[in-house]
Amino acid sequence: MAVILVLINAVFVSASNVLGGVAARRLPVPIVVTIAGFTTIVVSLVIAVVMPGTPSATGIGLGLLAGASAGVGLPLAYRAYAIGPVGIAGAIIAVVTTAVLTIVGLLSGDAMTPLRAVGLVLCVLAILLVTYRPPVDGKRPSLRGPLLAFIAALLFSVFVVSINFAPEADGFWPVFAARISITIVAMLLLARMLSREGGRSVAMHFRGRHVLIPVAAGAADILGNLFLVLALQAGDLVLLAILAPAAPIFTAIIGRVFLRELMTRWQITGLIVASGALVLASL
Numbered sequence: 001m002a003v004i005l006v007l008i009n010a011v012f013v014s015a016s017n018v019l020g021g022v023a024a025r026r027l028p029v030p031i032v033v034t035i036a037g038f039t040t041i042v043v044s045l046v047i048a049v050v051m052p053g054t055p056s057a058t059g060i061g062l063g064l065l066a067g068a069s070a071g072v073g074l075p076l077a078y079r080a081y082a083i084g085p086v087g088i089a090g091a092i093i094a095v096v097t098t099a100v101l102t103i104v105g106l107l108s109g110d111a112m113t114p115l116r117a118v119g120l121v122l123c124v125l126a127i128l129l130v131t132y133r134p135p136v137d138g139k140r141p142s143l144r145g146p147l148l149a150f151i152a153a154l155l156f157s158v159f160v161v162s163i164n165f166a167p168e169a170d171g172f173w174p175v176f177a178a179r180i181s182i183t184i185v186a187m188l189l190l191a192r193m194l195s196r197e198g199g200r201s202v203a204m205h206f207r208g209r210h211v212l213i214p215v216a217a218g219a220a221d222i223l224g225n226l227f228l229v230l231a232l233q234a235g236d237l238v239l240l241a242i243l244a245p246a247a248p249i250f251t252a253i254i255g256r257v258f259l260r261e262l263m264t265r266w267q268i269t270g271l272i273v274a275s276g277a278l279v280l281a282s283l
Contacts, residue, residue: 002235021081039218053171067181073155105237
């Protein structure tokens with residue numbers, strides 16, 4: 001069951017990442033994260049009320065810490081996906097997250113069985129294959145996007161670890177607290193933009209159908225959080241790390257289908273290797 005929950009989480013995370021990147025190509029990042037942030041607050045509040053759980057000081061505190069980290073990481077990730085290619089950005093986020101979650105999981109007592117060890121090796125290999133992109137006209141893609149993705153991955157790892165250590169009895173309330181913290185960071189970015197460009201110029205960006213894209217990104221993001229919480233309750237951090245290739249693979253597939261980004265033979269090979277990692281993790 002934990003494997004299925006992680007894969008569903010990966011689908012929603014990938015959809016949110018791609019939608020966020022598309023939105024960042026059409027709207028300034030502060031506006032994207034602010035609109036997405038308020039969307040997540042509304043949806044997460046509904047889930048927290050419906051889902052069993054009682055908020056505690058520890059859970060809320062860890063949620064606020066998680067949100068502060070993710071609040072900085074989200075605009076960096078959206079910018080990385082906007083620079084593209086989305087498949088490479090997604091792969092870098094996955095490999096860094098895999099390393100951090102594995103280390104923290106092992107230090108906190110999670111089991112590393114022989115099958116998991118093989119699955120982890122295949123996981124890293126799959127991410128490297130998905131990340132690899134041969135030079136075009138003798139030039140490699142810009143390093144700006146991958147660097148932003150790397151920093152975002154470190155911050156996202158703090159988010160996952162903080163939510164993992166929140167008391168299970170809190171239910172979804174730590175995520176709700178995290179979403180408030182994330183949105184506060186987004187509003188600070190928006191305030192900075194207002195001071196530079198003025199209210200009238202910023203208000204123009206809120207008009208038109210493009211504002212629906214960050215709404216969809218926020219909805220997908222919070223649904224991903226829901227399945228993340230359920231997956232952490234059913235499994236552990238090491239299992240989540242082993243299944244990390246699912247996110248960049250889904251991101252690359254979504255980028256291919258909806259953004260017409262090409263999948264190289266290396267990415268296709270990575271998909272096959274990642275499938276092997278998923279099978280081993282499920283045993």
